[in-house]
Amino acid sequence: MMKPEEKCELITRNLQEVVGEEELKEILKKRDLKIYWGTAISGRPHIAYFVPMIKIADFLKAGCSVTILFADLHGYLDNQKSLWDQLEHRTEYYQFIIKQMLTSIGVPLKKLKFVKGTDFQLGEEYTLDMYRLASVTSYKDAKKAGAEVVKQSDNPKMSSLLYPTLQALDEQYLDVDAQFGGVDQRKIFMYDREYLPKIDYKKRIHLMNPMIPGLTGDKMSASDSASKIDILDSEAFITKKMNKAFCPEGIVEGNGILAFVRNVIFPILNDKSFVITRDKKFGGDLSFAHYEALEGSYKDKAIHPADLKQAVAREINILTTPIRKAFDTDKNIQFTTKMAYPTD
Numbered sequence: 599m600m601k602p603e604e605k606c607e608l609i610t611r612n613l614q615e616v617v618g619e620e621e622l623k624e625i626l627k628k629r630d631l632k633i634y635w636g637t638a639i640s641g642r643p644h645i646a647y648f649v650p651m652i653k654i655a656d657f658l659k660a661g662c663s664v665t666i667l668f669a670d671l672h673g674y675l676d677n678q679k680s681l682w683d684q685l686e687h688r689t690e691y692y693q694f695i696i697k698q699m700l701t702s703i704g705v706p707l708k709k710l711k712f713v714k715g716t717d718f719q720l721g722e723e724y725t726l727d728m729y730r731l732a733s734v735t736s737y738k739d740a741k742k743a744g745a746e747v748v749k750q751s752d753n754p755k756m757s758s759l760l761y762p763t764l765q766a767l768d769e770q771y772l773d774v775d776a777q778f779g780g781v782d783q784r785k786i787f788m789y790d791r792e793y794l795p796k797i798d799y800k801k802r803i804h805l806m807n808p809m810i811p812g813l814t815g816d817k818m819s820a821s822d823s824a825s826k827i828d829i830l831d832s833e834a835f836i837t838k839k840m841n842k843a844f845c846p847e848g849i850v851e852g853n854g855i856l857a858f859v860r861n862v863i864f865p866i867l868n869d870k871s872f873v874i875t876r877d878k879k880f881g882g883d884l885s886f887a888h889y890e891a892l893e894g895s896y897k898d899k900a901i902h903p904a905d906l907k908q909a910v911a912r913e914i915n916i917l918t919t920p921i922r923k924a925f926d927t928d929k930n931i932q933f934t935t936k937m938a939y940p941t942d
Contacts, residue, residue: 618803636667687938743789776803811854
């Protein structure tokens with residue numbers, strides 16, 4: 599049996615920020631934590647989605663009850679990134695990919711609860727609460743809350759302003775103690791904590807992951823194909839994309855390749871060493887038991903970017919190959935994918 603402080607350490611490790619840590623500690627003294635992670639149904643999931651998957655594994659090890667929300671309505675509200683007739687197909691695709699990703703890193707699906715947004719967000723009570731929350735929310739605060747997540751414009755649609763209110767209410771209707779997400783959602787999380795008490799609901803704890811830089815050096819984004827590696831990209835295409843990735847020699851800050859190694863590969867290796875294969879004439883193979891040792895060697899320019907990229911491409915392919923195989927043998931999900939992303 600883990601002690602409350604051990605559970606807290608596991609829940610919060612490698613996070614960029616925790617808001618409400620004292621509340622978290624108090625709950626753990628009495629019982630296990632209830633957490634939800636939501637993903638808006640829009641562009642196709644990419645390899646950076648492994649970062650939240652790793653944390654979900656930590657939450658389960660700490661005894662948490664974890665709900666994964668496929669936020670289909672959110673994808674529609676966010677400037678119609680998903681059209682209404684695509685929602686069902688995209689939700690099916692997300693469910694398939696997320697479940698396969700979790701399976702590939704050894705997370706037991708039976709311990710997770712999967713929920714679709716429109717299964718409860720269209721109910722009478724939820725809708726009334728949405729109006730109640732809208733009545734106390736200013737235009738300025740709604741726009742500010744979604745600034746890092748919702749697509750911005752000079753003349754935003756009303757739907758995009760509703761996005762933060764729904765995300766706040768999800769905490770209440772999923773009956774959780776905490777919401778987990780990327781640090782890019784911080785403004786929405788702070789909106790949730792401020793505004794839910796205004797309609798007599800308690801504020802929740804917020805657990806924030808760091809954002810992984812993309813292959814171009816900017817944020818990895820589903821809408822920017824140059825910045826990401828798709829979960830279903832072929833082995834050859836992954837290697838090709840990695841070879842072109844932004845990875846300046848000796849530079850650690852903003853290096854998406856190193857960030858992926860730190861936040862995904864080392865936790866998955868679970869005390870096994872990360873190996874960089876090199877020709878003997880270049881010094882032979884390098885082995886690292888801890889990320890800090892790898893980062894130090896890279897900073898000292900003892901590792902060439904090409905060798906690091908090759909090693910990371912190998913590890914990504916180990917993770918994604920079983921997912922591709924599952925996709926290639928499932929005719930139904932292939933059809934669903936064509937319906938969900940016809941232009942792809």
